[in-house]
Amino acid sequence: MTTDTTAVRVVPVRHYGRWLTALIVFGLAALFLRALFTSPNLEPGTITHYLFKDYVLDGVVTTLWLTLLAMLLGTAGGIVLAVMRLSENPVLRGVSWTFIWVFRGTPLLVQIIFFGFLGALFPRITLTVPFTGTVLFDRPTSVVVTGTVAAVLALSLNEMAYAAEVIRGGILAVDGGQTEAAAALGMSPTLTLRRVVLPQAMRVIIPPMGNETITMLKSTALVSIIAGRDLMTAVQTVYQNNYKVIPLLVVAAIWYLALVSLLSAGQWLIERRFGRGFTRGGVR
Amino acid sequence: MTPMVRAESVTKRFGPVEVLKGIDLTVRPGEVACLLGPSGSGKSTFLRCINHLERIDGGQLWVDGELVGYRRHGDKLHELKAREVAVRRRDIGMVFQRFNLFPHLTALGNVIEAPVRVLGIPREQAREQAMRLLDRVGLTERAGNYPSQLSGGQQQRVAIARALAMRPKLMLFDEPTSALDPELVGEVLDVMKGLAADGMTMVVVTHEMGFAREVADQVAFLDGGVVVESGTPTEVLGNPRHDRTRAFLDKVL
């Protein structure tokens, strides 16, 4: 039997629950916003005053390139570490394992301070040609490893350890038949990795790496401890002088949110690119 | 004439289990050899030894006069490095039961990948050759489709074109039609028959008795890691000498 839908009125499912939750959410939001804007300490005027100040914008730019550079180096190093961990060479496996163990096992904050004060451990950095005594390079550590260099070092080395595990997972998710097919075509192991395995692993790797990037963006705030000139350092410098802590933290929060939104959009584009061929509809 | 494939007492073990217990087989250039045998008899393993996807533990195996996996230098045999093994594999095409097409590349992309990246053929030239091959397997219209947009039979035909793009002197097929719906088997077998007619040397693991009878020059029946008997299709399929062959044929025919 078929239902003749022309004769009767079709009543769609009514979502009373949605209306109720919407009502509650709007009510709570209104209460919160009222509390926020009637608070004498929010100072919307102060927020707008500092939002586009040149040193705040400089901080935003620093935070962004620090994030991107650390992610770039972190991903490149992560690929190397992941391949090392999957290698048949026990020495490479061990090195990779130890690196990941150390950098995942200690707090990022400790690593940042450590690199910031590297001079206290190794006062000079010296490079000599072995057996000749010829000195190629000799400088005080504090001159070479500036606050910025220390920040990049700490963030990217830390990221390498996490990225390595994400990428290793992605590589393992690729069907073994793919490597065999590539091998049977005469492709070398490195070519197979680059052209067959990694492009397919990307689909699995990108969502967690998007997460990593967003975490990284916010982790850059930690380098304010070694005067990293990032966004957080910029607003900290201001509120340490004028004690307008809350408005300046809101300034920082607005910028972090904006940057995260930007990165999420980038992730969406990359995901679409590497999703090609994996759905029946497929992007041509 | 040097045989294309020559195996003498080839053995292979996985841990404690000896899977190949001394395989003897000779395939001459231009010949089609079909390997039959019950599940677990070592057919796939032997096929994979021929292009060194598996390393043999004993006996000797030559492809076109060269020892698989070794380079002769004076009176010493040097085991090949991964890179050198890859170079040897260029001349041997392989088609898998589960196609193993690269899902992130289109049909055309699959076919031109190895010629461009491995042989360094200019992209345009590789494209032209690939289109000719896709035409040969009847898939010109599907060049721009991803594997997920193709039927099993179409995917397997792309896989054959992909292997042919390296201009191999030997083609290995491991149950190329076993993963296909019955109505799609014919289109793949037709392509393989065409290849055989063109004089390609082929080693085919298959359960398609019709194909073996019609196309094979040689049929070898494997059981328990050895070649129990081999000969022309008429001999082995029509008049088997061994009980094990007879029992197997009774089951599949």
Ligand SMILES: Nc1ncnc2c1ncn2[C@@H]1O[C@H](COP(=O)(O)OP(=O)(O)OP(=O)(O)O)[C@@H](O)[C@H]1O
């Ligand atoms: N990588 C491996 N590790 C351990 N054992 C293996 C491995 N590959 C194959 N074997 C074993 O070797 C034996 C032969 O396997 P093989 O795949 O060659 O058989 P086959 O004749 O191709 O069978 P089928 O018709 O089912 O494909 C089987 O018992 C299998 O379990």
Ligand SMILES: [Mg+2]
């Ligand atoms: Mg098999």
